[in-house]
Amino acid sequence: MKINNLDNINKKSFFAPSEEYFDELNKKVNTKIFAPKKAKVVYFYQRKRFWLAAASVITFFGLLIFNQPPEEIITINETTFLAESLPESYYNEDDIYSAYADYDQTTSDTITYLIDVDFPLYYIIEEL
């Protein structure tokens, strides 16, 4: 077959799918559009907040276990008051003075003070 130019070709109805095909197509499209989405089962461990909570708990206990205050006991007496054996970052100087003031006012032989230090949480000062 020979033609003279492209305008002589019938542009319409190159392809004519069957009614069955379009019925099938419409079913597929309607399913995607109108069918209710199936509920997706998401287990608790698959949620982000579970892992955030787990990480928080692990961090908390990790800090509790591994960040124990140093076991060293500082002895305070009138002559050697300052805790010179400690690095400065371990104690707050004001607390030490406060402890010393309390010591002066007591008659007890043994006084134990809990003094806030920067890090870790507590520091024990014992006076024998």
Add this chain to the structure above:
Amino acid sequence: MSLSEDDIFNALKSKKYELAFNLIVKQYQGALYNQIRHFVNYHHITDDLLQEVLIKIWKNLPNFKMHSKFSTWAFRIAVNECLGYYRKEKNNASALNTEEAYELIKNLRSDVFFSGDEIQSKLQSAIAQLPDKQRIVFNLKYFQELKYDEMVQILGGTVGSIKASYHHASKKIEEFVLKD
């Protein structure tokens, strides 16, 4: 029953989107199938793209402003879907060589959905041999009968470059189709 754009507009105006969508599908699915298949050659790809086009039409129905003909809007969605396919399959959607084009002619003749004659199958194969840009331009101009400035809006570039692409495409197709 013959449907018109007015039926669709009326359904949209009264916000009966499901009814409007069903009317659209009935009215345009055949034309959309043809349009997409001219771009991608194969039924299974056309089937996937047509589903996507219909889903996009459904999703965007409430946003349709009714400023243009509904068919123009629907065909624009189909063209964009085909262009998206070309971009995604850039390595695989390249032009066929002559041997593959003759293979395509054979396949088309045995394709139950192909209702064209011998010359139409030859034209389809000739189009398949064009580079991507020329193929897109030729399809838009020849089958969709878009104006050059409309094609610039879709494809970018300039009217001059699109005219040149169409000219080259037509020449190649004529050579292939008109030879014995």
